[in-house]
Amino acid sequence: MSTEVKVLPASTRTNLEALKHHMNKLGFKYFEERDGWIDFGTSLYGARLSNANKVSVHFNNRNMFSMFDNLDLYDKLPEVKQAILDFYEAEGISDED
Template sequence: MSTEVKVLSTSTRTNLEALKHHMKKLGFKYYETRNGWVTFGTQLMLGEKRVSPSNCISIMIRFMDLHVDVDDFSLICKLPEVKQAILDFYEAEGISDED
């Protein structure tokens, strides 16, 4: 577990665990929390001398921001469910798009 996760509040850690569980059911693995970003992906790939997740979805846990890089059609079809899981996380955290 990274240092970032250790300093999160208990409620945020609980909400993050719920998001991880939901994303796992949708076929995404949790990879890391770094600089306030949580990253999910389907597999690791090597590129430009670094290892990074492919079919990647990253969310900012402090405010509403999202990055999606998905090129697998079976995963693209799941994006509405992914969006809802992320919105549920933000709602549980009390974060709105107006923040």
């Protein structure tokens, strides 16, 4: 039985590292990349990312999902948005994609 491993291009890995660094400065830890989504959160619930304070970013489309139960995190949304937009710009993903 073989396992398919998804290998990201070097430029995408670099852009993802920059996004992870910026999100970490905003208080969000990188959790995982799955099914085309990159998940960040402030806390874990067991072995899973808590849905309470979470940001998910789609790899290929300009699409973001966020859920916060900590009102202080809403103040960080403009910076979160800008970090994500910078990632998409570096990846060459635009509104038209």
